[in-house]
Structure formats: C-alpha cells, structure tokens
Amino acid sequence: MRTANDTWLIFERSTILTLRNPIWVFMGLAQPILYLLLFGPLLKNVASMPGFPPGGAFNVFVPGILVMTALFSSVFVGFGLCDELREGVVERMRVTPMSRVAMLLGRSLRDVVFLLCQALVLVVLSIPFGLSINGTGVAIAFALLALVGLVMSPLSYTLALILGSEDALAPTVNAIALPLLLLSGVMLPMSLAPDWLQTLASANPLYHAVAATRALFNAGLYDREVLIGVVVMAALAGLMIAVGARSFSRAAA
Amino acid sequence: MKANATIIETSGLRRMFKGKNKGRGRGPSPDVEAVAGVDLRVEAGEIFGFLGPNGAGKTTTLRILSTLLAPTSGTARVAGFDVARQAVEVRRRIGYVAQAGGSYRESTGREELVIQGRLFGMSKAEAGRRAEEILAALDLTEAGDRTCGTYSGGMRRRLNIGIGMVHRPELLFLDEPTTGLDPQARARMWDEIRKLRKTGTTVFLTTHYLEEADALCDRLAIIDHGRIVAEGSPSDLKRQIAGDVVTVGVNGHGDKVVKLLQAQPFVREACLEDGLVRLYVDRGEEAVPSVLRLLDRNGLAPSTMNLHRPSLDDVFLKKTGRSLRESAA
Numbered sequence: 001m002r003t004a005n006d007t008w009l010i011f012e013r014s015t016i017l018t019l020r021n022p023i024w025v026f027m028g029l030a031q032p033i034l035y036l037l038l039f040g041p042l043l044k045n046v047a048s049m050p051g052f053p054p055g056g057a058f059n060v061f062v063p064g065i066l067v068m069t070a071l072f073s074s075v076f077v078g079f080g081l082c083d084e085l086r087e088g089v090v091e092r093m094r095v096t097p098m099s100r101v102a103m104l105l106g107r108s109l110r111d112v113v114f115l116l117c118q119a120l121v122l123v124v125l126s127i128p129f130g131l132s133i134n135g136t137g138v139a140i141a142f143a144l145l146a147l148v149g150l151v152m153s154p155l156s157y158t159l160a161l162i163l164g165s166e167d168a169l170a171p172t173v174n175a176i177a178l179p180l181l182l183l184s185g186v187m188l189p190m191s192l193a194p195d196w197l198q199t200l201a202s203a204n205p206l207y208h209a210v211a212a213t214r215a216l217f218n219a220g221l222y223d224r225e226v227l228i229g230v231v232v233m234a235a236l237a238g239l240m241i242a243v244g245a246r247s248f249s250r251a252a253a
Numbered sequence: 254m255k256a257n258a259t260i261i262e263t264s265g266l267r268r269m270f271k272g273k274n275k276g277r278g279r280g281p282s283p284d285v286e287a288v289a290g291v292d293l294r295v296e297a298g299e300i301f302g303f304l305g306p307n308g309a310g311k312t313t314t315l316r317i318l319s320t321l322l323a324p325t326s327g328t329a330r331v332a333g334f335d336v337a338r339q340a341v342e343v344r345r346r347i348g349y350v351a352q353a354g355g356s357y358r359e360s361t362g363r364e365e366l367v368i369q370g371r372l373f374g375m376s377k378a379e380a381g382r383r384a385e386e387i388l389a390a391l392d393l394t395e396a397g398d399r400t401c402g403t404y405s406g407g408m409r410r411r412l413n414i415g416i417g418m419v420h421r422p423e424l425l426f427l428d429e430p431t432t433g434l435d436p437q438a439r440a441r442m443w444d445e446i447r448k449l450r451k452t453g454t455t456v457f458l459t460t461h462y463l464e465e466a467d468a469l470c471d472r473l474a475i476i477d478h479g480r481i482v483a484e485g486s487p488s489d490l491k492r493q494i495a496g497d498v499v500t501v502g503v504n505g506h507g508d509k510v511v512k513l514l515q516a517q518p519f520v521r522e523a524c525l526e527d528g529l530v531r532l533y534v535d536r537g538e539e540a541v542p543s544v545l546r547l548l549d550r551n552g553l554a555p556s557t558m559n560l561h562r563p564s565l566d567d568v569f570l571k572k573t574g575r576s577l578r579e580s581a582a
Contacts, residue, residue, distance in 0.1 A: 009368055009371050009372060013360070013364070016364070017357075017359055017360065083357075086353065087353060087354055087355070087356065087357055087358060088351040088352070088353030088354045088355040088356075088413075089355060089356070089357045091349075091351050091353065091355070092350075092351060092355030092369075092416065092417075093372065094320075094321060095319050095320060095321060095344055095347065095348075095349035096372045096373060097341050097344045097345050097372075097373065097374075098372045
C-alpha cells in the first residue's frame, strides 16, 4: 500500500516534470516518425533480398523499430537522475519513510508510459504504409515493450546512482546500448547474418525481444519466440527492478 | 516536547571509507577513518552546532545520524531510536537538509512542499494546507508557484529548510545552512533557525564559520580529524581556554591598582604591562562593573577600560594547534 502510494506520487511528479519540457516530448514523438519517413523507403528493395523473412517489409521493420525506440527511450533516463542527484533530491527523499522501490518504480513507470506513447504513434502511422496488425498481437507486443523499458530504465538509473555524473554515464550507456542494438536484429533480420553472429546474438536478451515482437506482428501469438521473449524480458525486468531499488536505498552520491 | 530530554546520543561512532585502489600510478590510497569515535549528547530544544574545518567528519557524522550512512561501528540513537536498526522510525521524526539542497530546479516550491508532505503520509488537502503555511512563514508565498531554479540563493535555502520542516520533525539536521550566502541572507537564515527553536524543534547544524557557531548555537562540538576535541556552550568553551582579559588604564597608579585587584576573588591574575593593568578573569562582563565600582570607591577612577574575549578560533587553536580560519581557507 505504502509502495503503491509512493510509486504513484513519484510517477506523478516525474510525469509533470517531463511534460514541463515540451521539446523533449516533441522530440520523443518525432523520432519514430523520422524512421518511417527517412528509413522506411529503403525497405522496399531490401525485402526482396534472399534470406529476408516472410511478411511485408513493414511487418519486419516496424517491430524492430519499436524495440529500438523502447531501448533508446529508456536507456538514457539516468541523465535526468544525475541532475536530481546533484541537487540533493534523491538524498532528501531517502530521509523520508518512503518506499525505496517506489523511488525507482515511480520513475521507471513514467518512462514506460512515455515509450508506449511513442510506440503507439509509430504503429498507427505505419498502417498507411502497409503494416498489418492484429489487436491481441499488438497488445502483447506492447506489454513486451513495457518489459524492455522496465529492464533498461532501472539499468540506466542504477548506473546513474553509481557513476553520479553525466560525463561518466554517457560513454557507459553507449558502450552497453550499441552492442545490444547491433546484436538484436533491429536494423536487419539476424537471419541474414553469418552463423557466429547469430550465435552471439542469441545471447542478447534484446534479440529475443525483437524476435518475439516480430513474431507477434507476423507468425502469430503462439510462436515459440513470443514465449522466450516474454520470459527472458520479464525475468530481467524483475532482476533490474530489484537491483535498481537497492541502488536507490544506498545511493552515496 | 519534554524539557531536557536527550534527543541524540552516540557512543563510539566510527565510519571508515575504503581507499581507492585505482590511483593512476600513485599507488593505492589508504583507508580513511572519517569519523573516529564520536560520543555526543544533544538535548531536545537546543541549537547544537558541529564546528570544524572541511573534511573534519561533520557531514559524515550528520549522514550517519540521519540514516543515510551506516556506521562502521558504534551506536547512535536519534529521537529515541537506533539509526541502524530502526531507520524508518528515525526518519519519521527528523528533517534533513543537505548541503546540496534538496529542491529540484524544475519543480515549483509548492510542488516540492506538497510531495514532501505526502511522502510523510499526509493527504493531498493536508499537504496543500501545510505547504501554504510554510510558504507564508518563510515569506515565499509569492514565489510558491515559480520553479526553484528562478529563486535567489537565500530563497532557495529557506525553501529547502521548509521542505525539511513539512512534517513538523522533532529534530532538524542542517548541513552547512549558510555556506555561500551573502551576509544579509545569512542573517535572515539565522533568524529562521532561531524561530525553529522557539517552536521547540531541536536543530543540529554543521558549520565551518566561527561567527555562526558563536552567534547561533546554544552548544557546540568542535570536530577535527573525525574526533570531537571540545564540547560546550560557546561561552563555556572560550572561558575554559583562557578566561577574559580586562585592561585598565590607571594614570600612574598601576602598582596600587594591581595590589587592590589581586586581592579580589574574581581575578585570576593581575599584572602591569606598558602602563596598563591586565586582569585575567573568568567572566569579563561581570568583572568590568565590579572593577569600576572598586576603583571608584578607592578614588582611583580609570581612564580607559577594555574587554577582550577569546574567540572560538582561540579554542580551536588551543585544541588542534591550527587556526580554523586557515584550515577553512
């Protein structure tokens, strides 16, 4: 009860702070549109290459972009926290009886809501380009994206609490996000990759998130990839939330 | 609140920090004992100051007492509860204002006060009323709906203290509440802190300003290298050092005056120096009128009279061998 209540308070606070910066909101929503307009047109020809998985070009492309949006929308959230750390906000709240999990969860749920809004814009705008959707499939895909957010946002906050400054956080986050992204099959399906790269990719949780999302937009709900993706991301999300909450409760900065 | 109740009690408080082993070519830095056995008693209702140079262990001690940092060893009871084992109970009863502040520059003053109240379990309406009350008390009503980033330094500090006061804590910790403020804003802050004492709130503050410790604190502890080197009221501490010095100009009656005053019980020592009589006394403020009366009665009206009192810096110098003014610079 205390945790739920505190989570709501922090969620409300951080959402208000986000909305107070209309430029960030605008940029966040414009990003998926840029992908559609500036990258989408390349797909027509790529889709006819040998090895390209079945399904329309957009049904292969959009799921990847969705996961990438979820990644980028949540992996940099620690930057905002550095600012709050410096101004003593986190420390001040640690000397209240509030729930430590709520400090993390309130912020991470804001990040999830924000990334789901971006995802919704992307899906809706992709329909005229030829994306075909199934309601249940999209719903499960969004749940999966929420899980991606609940892995990456706590990770980013944990790093921010450990490193304490944007200067240290930027290269660290990049060093984590870039290989995750390259090995996820977001840009092009991993079925085009040589065997060793495919093996490496299968160790990447984000790869399974992409595969599951792609399955949800193509093969159907009962694909094995869907189950793997959801289980992997749910387990990781649980782990990262626990780690993140712990970092908040013992933040030294 | 009960009078003379002990609100902070520590015994053998220690805190080690691990040295960093990744020094670039400079070898590993050693472990540091930031707090090296602190025994402290603070009574309810007083303004207690923790005076010491930067790096003396003031902030570390404060962070232990406010549950932010676990002690390596030793115990601390704050507001009746153990800081390590009953942290949540302690947090309900204390307010804490860090040096970094606590208010976020993109939130408004009112938002910060309201959410703080709600994190302490107040309803939305209750927290709103309390925020209003605090804004008014701190003269911030007009600024209440502006973001904190637009506040002046003094306003922001006042708001931060207001945030610490939302839940009416018994005890408020202030880490260097006036560092970096201009003299006017500092005087204003002192007034606010004295007001807190009037409402019965105990205030525990750290400072490296001698004037602040002297003017504001009922009692203080001087800390250096993680150890308390002296403790008491500012006037007790100064008296314990040397006593006050009264110099009297006597128009050539020096020897007679010295003889007369040496016989007085309140005079520790009297001597003649450059034609002036120097008296070492315990309480200069009481000695001056006594000396005047005595000399008057004996027809030895003094031409000049001066009272010099030792400063807290003299205390610090005596206890540590260094001047705090130099250490702080």
